Amino acid sequence: MIGPNGIGKSNLLEAVELLGSLRSHRCSNDRDLIQWDTPQALIRAEVGDGDRLELELRRQGGRQARRNGKLLDRQLDLIGPLRCIGFSALDLDLVRGEPALRRQWLDRVVLQLEPVYADLMARLNRLLRQRSQLWRQRQISSAERHALLDAFDVQMALVSTRIHRRRQRALHRLEPIAQSWQTHLSGGTEALELHYKPGSRLDGEDAEEPWRLAIEEQLREQREEEERLGSCRVGPHRDEIALLLGGSPARRFGSAGQQRSLVLGLKLAELELVTQLCGEPPMLLLDDVLAELDPTRQQLLLEAVGESHQCLVSATHLEGFGGGWQQQAQILGARELRPDLQIG
Amino acid sequence: MNSVAADDLRNSYISRIGGRPLSGFTKPLARLIDQFERLPGIGPRTAQRLALHLLNQPEEQIHQFADALLAARTQVGQCQTCFHLSADPECEICRNPERRNGVICVVADSRDLLALERTREFQGRYHVLGGLISPMDGVGPELLHVTELVQRITNEEISEVILALTPSVEGDTTSLYLGRLLKPFCSVSRIAYGLPMGSELEYADEVTLSRALEGRRPV
Numbered sequence: 001m002i003g004p005n006g007i008g009k010s011n012l013l014e015a016v017e018l019l020g021s022l023r024s025h026r027c028s029n030d031r032d033l034i035q036w037d038t039p040q041a042l043i044r045a046e047v048g049d050g051d052r053l054e055l056e057l058r059r060q061g062g063r064q065a066r067r068n069g070k071l072l073d074r075q076l077d078l079i080g081p082l083r084c085i086g087f088s089a090l091d092l093d094l095v096r097g098e099p100a101l102r103r104q105w106l107d108r109v110v111l112q113l114e115p116v117y118a119d120l121m122a123r124l125n126r127l128l129r130q131r132s133q134l135w136r137q138r139q140i141s142s143a144e145r146h147a148l149l150d151a152f153d154v155q156m157a158l159v160s161t162r163i164h165r166r167r168q169r170a171l172h173r174l175e176p177i178a179q180s181w182q183t184h185l186s187g188g189t190e191a192l193e194l195h196y197k198p199g200s201r202l203d204g205e206d207a208e209e210p211w212r213l214a215i216e217e218q219l220r221e222q223r224e225e226e227e228r229l230g231s232c233r234v235g236p237h238r239d240e241i242a243l244l245l246g247g248s249p250a251r252r253f254g255s256a257g258q259q260r261s262l263v264l265g266l267k268l269a270e271l272e273l274v275t276q277l278c279g280e281p282p283m284l285l286l287d288d289v290l291a292e293l294d295p296t297r298q299q300l301l302l303e304a305v306g307e308s309h310q311c312l313v314s315a316t317h318l319e320g321f322g323g324g325w326q327q328q329a330q331i332l333g334a335r336e337l338r339p340d341l342q343i344g
Numbered sequence: 345m346n347s348v349a350a351d352d353l354r355n356s357y358i359s360r361i362g363g364r365p366l367s368g369f370t371k372p373l374a375r376l377i378d379q380f381e382r383l384p385g386i387g388p389r390t391a392q393r394l395a396l397h398l399l400n401q402p403e404e405q406i407h408q409f410a411d412a413l414l415a416a417r418t419q420v421g422q423c424q425t426c427f428h429l430s431a432d433p434e435c436e437i438c439r440n441p442e443r444r445n446g447v448i449c450v451v452a453d454s455r456d457l458l459a460l461e462r463t464r465e466f467q468g469r470y471h472v473l474g475g476l477i478s479p480m481d482g483v484g485p486e487l488l489h490v491t492e493l494v495q496r497i498t499n500e501e502i503s504e505v506i507l508a509l510t511p512s513v514e515g516d517t518t519s520l521y522l523g524r525l526l527k528p529f530c531s532v533s534r535i536a537y538g539l540p541m542g543s544e545l546e547y548a549d550e551v552t553l554s555r556a557l558e559g560r561r562p563v
Binding site: 074114116119126127130131133136137139150151 | 520551
């Protein structure tokens with residue numbers, strides 16, 4: 001998709017992402033996804049084996065998901081036929097940015113591995129919100145507050161243990177794949193390590209029960225600090241995934257080029273693992289990102305995905321794309337993207 | 345208005361449905377439709393159907409309907425023992441001596457009580473909390489009927505309390521809180537969560553299945 005800025009290329013990719021994963025990486029509020037001054041938006045797609053998917057967003061009231069015209073009780077059931085993985089300029093922050101971005105990257109993978117994970121994350125977030133509201137309540141006695149904190153601790157310890165274990169397992173599976181991409185992309189000069197640094201101390205043997213007890217203990221111990229600082233100091237919401245190149249943190253010591261290769265390697269690892277798990281290659285959404293790669297890395301990406309994956313690529317200019325890409329692609333210009341605008 | 349006129353009105357209205365064209369309705373009718381629309385689960389179409397239906401009823405029937413509404417609102421309060429909806433100071437279940445068997449089932453509201461009552465399995469008495477603990481909504485134990493529950497347990501010779509609360513974060517928090525609070529007085533249990541009867545294992549969603557696995561018991 002080639003066209004000037006503002007023609008709606010990213011919108012189209014975002015719509016595909018939303019239909020495939022029920023979320024958008026750019027925006028978390030449905031109201032901002034609907035065209036201004038219209039009450040609703042509809043995304044409709046027909047995928048490979050004839051499935052018709054529909055997602056309706058409404059300014060008032062929630063979403064409605066339909067598959068082959070049938071209204072789905074659970075929107076989650078829309079996920080599956082259209083798996084997609086997005087690459088965008090924002091991904092560069094995966095190495096440089098906040099730990100939350102790396103957690104999100106890992107969470108996307110875990111979610112593909114185990115759908116129950118969505119429920120665990122929802123519970124953790126709800127518990128954290130309830131817990132911080134509890135501290136703000138002034139009218140309750142200290143004994144009462146601690147009795148309620150006990151009730152939150154028990155639940156948080158269990159949910160946290162399960163999230164930690166799943167994230168750790170997923171990272172173990174991602175590491176060798178990311179390492180082999182790193183070798184491929186950088187010519188094998190620096191070894192990559194993905195270190196899981198959990199936000200709780202995971203004492204004792206690697207099993208659910210000892211970890212759960214350890215975390216419950218830590219939650220109790222940190223209460224004074226929690227009261228002072230206003231946030232819970234223990235749990236998966238404080239996880240970090242350290243990316244080490246040749247033993248030092250890529251976040252601080254990597255060059256811009258190294259960081260770019262690393263991001264590409266991590267995303268390709270995500271792609272490869274999801275492909276392995278689902279048995280079917282997901283669709284790739286490359287939003288304004290290919291042109292930012294030098295020809296060598298473009299070529300590597302093309303070799304990695306070009307044969308087996310359908311890609312939707314957006315860019316402002318066709319120049320800068322290697323010949324291989326152009327030959328295999330169907331190219332849509334501004335006229336095809338927005339017939340209503342009548343661009344000369 | 346005779347019924348033919350009402351039918352015409354209905355047909356002409358339904359053909360114009362789409363937005364909310366309450367114009368074209370005489371004022372008292374529009375007011376009635378508006379009142380129905382405020383009820384939970386009732387949209388514009390159903391509101392009209394109900395309003396137009398009532399217009400076709402004999403006046404006596406309407407009087408009975410209006411009386412029932414007012415009577416329910418003015419007479420139904422809460423049972424002073426268990427806080428279930430009741431027109432009397434003490435509800436039927438609490439008055440029944442056969443149900444005084446030392447077991448209390450704790451529920452969040454009267455709807456849950458009615459659901460449990462339909463099973464005809466539970467022979468004890470109930471206690472309606474009036475909600476679940478949720479600091480986000482400003483609901484702490486002091487806003488629920490928790491003190492009254494503790495009093496009942498000490499006064500009524502209660503041997504077991506069954507917690508029947510939804511398995512949400514708020515439900516689990518309330519269960520854990522009550523569990524610790526009541527353990528010194530009596531035995532406390534929680535209802536099991538798992539698969540609904542008559543449903544196939546393969547169609548159960550992952551969250552329900554994993555909860556059911558967690559709550560497994562020896563055969």
